[in-house]
Amino acid sequence: MLGEYRITGRRASEIAASVERAVSSGGLAPGQVLPPMRELAALLEVNPNTVAAAYRTLRERGVIETAGRRGSRVRPRPASTARGSLRIEAPPGVRDLGTGDPDPALLPGLGEAFAAVTEAYAQAPGMYAQAPVDAEFAALARSAFDADGVPAGPVIATSGSLDAIERVLTAHLRPGDAVAVEDPGWGSLLDLVPALGMRPVPVALDGDGPLPDALEAALRAGARAVVVTGRAQNPTGAAIGAGRAAELRAVLAGHRGVLLIEDDHGHAIVDLPLHTLAGATDRWAVVRSVAKAYGPDLRVAVLTGDAVTVDRVSGRQRLGPGWVSKLLQRAMVHLWTSGAVDPREVARSYALRRDALVRALEARGVEAHGRSGMNVWVPVSDETGAVARLLHTGWAVAPGARFRMSAPQGIRITVSPLVDGDIGPLADAVAAAAGPARPLSYG
Numbered sequence: 001m002l003g004e005y006r007i008t009g010r011r012a013s014e015i016a017a018s019v020e021r022a023v024s025s026g027g028l029a030p031g032q033v034l035p036p037m038r039e040l041a042a043l044l045e046v047n048p049n050t051v052a053a054a055y056r057t058l059r060e061r062g063v064i065e066t067a068g069r070r071g072s073r074v075r076p077r078p079a080s081t082a083r084g085s086l087r088i089e090a091p092p093g094v095r096d097l098g099t100g101d102p103d104p105a106l107l108p109g110l111g112e113a114f115a116a117v118t119e120a121y122a123q124a125p126g127m128y129a130q131a132p133v134d135a136e137f138a139a140l141a142r143s144a145f146d147a148d149g150v151p152a153g154p155v156i157a158t159s160g161s162l163d164a165i166e167r168v169l170t171a172h173l174r175p176g177d178a179v180a181v182e183d184p185g186w187g188s189l190l191d192l193v194p195a196l197g198m199r200p201v202p203v204a205l206d207g208d209g210p211l212p213d214a215l216e217a218a219l220r221a222g223a224r225a226v227v228v229t230g231r232a233q234n235p236t237g238a239a240i241g242a243g244r245a246a247e248l249r250a251v252l253a254g255h256r257g258v259l260l261i262e263d264d265h266g267h268a269i270v271d272l273p274l275h276t277l278a279g280a281t282d283r284w285a286v287v288r289s290v291a292k293a294y295g296p297d298l299r300v301a302v303l304t305g306d307a308v309t310v311d312r313v314s315g316r317q318r319l320g321p322g323w324v325s326k327l328l329q330r331a332m333v334h335l336w337t338s339g340a341v342d343p344r345e346v347a348r349s350y351a352l353r354r355d356a357l358v359r360a361l362e363a364r365g366v367e368a369h370g371r372s373g374m375n376v377w378v379p380v381s382d383e384t385g386a387v388a389r390l391l392h393t394g395w396a397v398a399p400g401a402r403f404r405m406s407a408p409q410g411i412r413i414t415v416s417p418l419v420d421g422d423i424g425p426l427a428d429a430v431a432a433a434a435g436p437a438r439p440l441s442y443g
Contacts, residue, residue, distance in 0.1 A: 007035070010046055012053035019054070020063055023074055030076045034064060062175040062197020076194060088387060090396035095417060097426075098398035100234065102269070102374065103416040106349060107295050108340035110331070117330040132314065132323035133157055136333050141288070141302040144267070150286050151279040153304040156314045157324040161265050162188050164287040164303045164313075165227060166196065171312035172259045172283060173198060173224055180218035180226040182210060184377070184403040184410065186234045186263070189227060202405040207371050209233070209240035212247040219251070225259035226252075230274045232266025232292075232373025235403045235412035237354065239266075239372040245275035252280035259309075260284040268293035270372040271347035278305075285309050290332060292374070293341050300328050350374045353415040353423075360427035366434050376413045380434045383409040389433035395426060 005027040009015035022028040034040070037055060041048040055072055058064040066072045090096035138155040145155070158164040169179065175197025181189060183202030193200040201223045204214040210228055218226070228248075231239040240248070252260060260281045264274060267288045278284045285305030290298055303313065317323070335341065354370045361368040361378065370376040380386040383400045390397055390411075400410035411434075418426070 007040060007044070009044065009054070010050075012050050012057065015040075015044070015046075015051060015054035016057040016061075016063075019058055020061070023063055028074050030074050032074045034072045034074070036071060060175050060197070062195070065176070075197070088391060088396045088399065090391075094391060094394050094396050095422070096396045097413050097415070097417060098396050099416075100375065100398070100412075100414050101296070101416060102292050103349070106341075106346050107293075108335060110295070110298075110335075113331045113334040113338070113340070114327075116334050117327055120330070121327060126326045128322075130326070132318065134326050134329040134333065137302075137326075137329040140333060140336050142304070144288075145286065145302075145304055148264075148274040148276060150274075150276050150304060151284075153306060154310045154314075155302055155304050156310060156317070157329055158287070158301045158303050158313075158317070159299045159321070159324055160291065161263055161287050161289040161301050162192060164285070164301050165189065165261055165263065166192055167313045167316060168259070168261050168285045168287075168303070168305070168309060169193075169196060169198065169225060171309060171316065177225070178218075178221070178223040180215065180223040181405075182227070182229060182233065183405045184235055184400060184407045185227075185405075186229070187402040189263075190403070190405065200405065202407070204407065205233070205236065205238055207236070207238050207369055208244040209238050210244075210248060212244075212251050215248060216251050216254075219255045219258060223258065225261065227261045227263060228277060229263050230266070230276065231264070231270045231272050232375075234265075234373070235375050235398070235400075235410075236377040237370035237373050237375050239270070239272045240275050240277075242275050245277060248277055249280040252277060256282050258283075262286040265289045265292060266373050268341060268343040269346050269350060269374070271344065271351060272372050282306065283309050285313075293343065293346060294332070294335055298328060298332070300324060300332055350415065353418045356420075356423045357413065357415055357418070357427065360423050361430060364427055364431035366427070366431050370415075374414055374416050376415060377410050378413065378430060378434055379408055379410045381409065383411055386411055386430075386433045390429055393429045393433070395429055 005022050008018045037051040038048050041051045064072050065075050088098055133156055141155045178199045178201050179193045180203050181200045182205050201218045203210045203218050258281050262278055269292045278286050283306055287301050287303045289301040354376055357376050358368045358370050368376050368378050387399045398412040
């Protein structure tokens with residue numbers, strides 16, 4: 001059953017450590033079945049309760065999973081097969097449209113903001129006893145949430161959206177719990193959930209966001225949390241409209257105990273309003289990263305939510321990094337208050353490129369999706385072949401495998417690097433590479 005590897009140990013902690021070492025080294029492969037507890041106990045000459053305690057520890061750490069009479073087996077290891085590793089490296093002479101990066105020309109200069117905050121810092125350096133969130137940073141972020149109808153709640157800073165989502169999930173869920181996620185959806189999130197020992201449950205979507213019936217099915221199947229993207233959904237560009245939001249809120253109202261996480265990473269780069277779902281459940285959080293509008297390397301996001309959720313997240317944060325640098329928080333205050341970014345102009349720039357590409361593809365008989373944000377999703381019959389053919393004609397795009405669980409195949413095209421003269425040639429290349437069109441629903 002275990003091949004050449006032999007589990008060792010006399011105590012529960014030693015047995016658990018032996019299994020974990022084997023999983024890390026590859027001695028135990030993902031999906032490999034572990035011995036029944038009584039069998040391993042006899043082999044190690046220990047009490048079966050000791051092995052049971054070891055297996056329980058391994059389950060809580062997300063190393064193994066137990067499926068009733070089918071026994072315990074090693075969980076898949078997303079950290080070793082991250083979806084980001086599926087990206088196509090663009091060789092010299094090939095245009096890279098697969099990164100998901102914003103257009104550098106639309107990002108603000110940071111010199112003035114950092115000069116101002118470092119000058120102020122020289123007069124009043126940050127110290128341990130100070131509050132973890134800058135008061136003006138919190139006030140400005142809260143005001144922006146209020147303007148979009150996000151329910152009242154405290155505000156904290158995190159190191160990006162994924163950091164916030166991880167902290168919220170672990171504040172309420174345990175390894176083994178199910179999390180409903182959009183499919184296709186953000187590859188990093190699809191890696192994160194199983195890395196936490198949790199089980200992702202796919203929810204199909206269309207251009208208007210998650211399908212209500214699909215969300216209801218996931219929640220009835222036992223999902224304890226759901227992560228949704230209000231606009232600029234990655235990779236499809238979907239945006240939740242007012243009607244769809246009402247339908248989704250009605251579904252969530254029947255599952256008040258479910259944790260809702262909204263990722264509004266499209267804030268300040270899209271021209272569609274946010275139709276928030278926050279407040280439809282008792283436990284909720286809304287996170288906004290500054291990465292797309294102000295620069296990925298800033299690593300700042302703002303998080304609000306119900307008081308219990310935010311308190312748990314901030315409490316655990318204090319025991320780890322403590323806080324997000326207030327130099328960064330104050331730099332964001334300067335950028336916000338100085339008008340360093342014009343959200344309308346940024347949204348208009350991305351919309352012009354995105355909409356032009358969608359129209360050009362549709363004119364060539366190719367189905368394409370992208371209501372908001374900087375990405376266009378193109379369903380294809382063979383994404384590996386489509387990616388290869390596009391690479392041969394000078395375009396690198398992201399394979400849909402980075403974003404899919406059970407959704408049909410597709411490719412993601414990031415429009416940030418495009419100029420007007422690119423639209424026609426790119427559309428021609430995609431039309432030649434894509435194959436037959438797919439139905440509208442992505443699920």
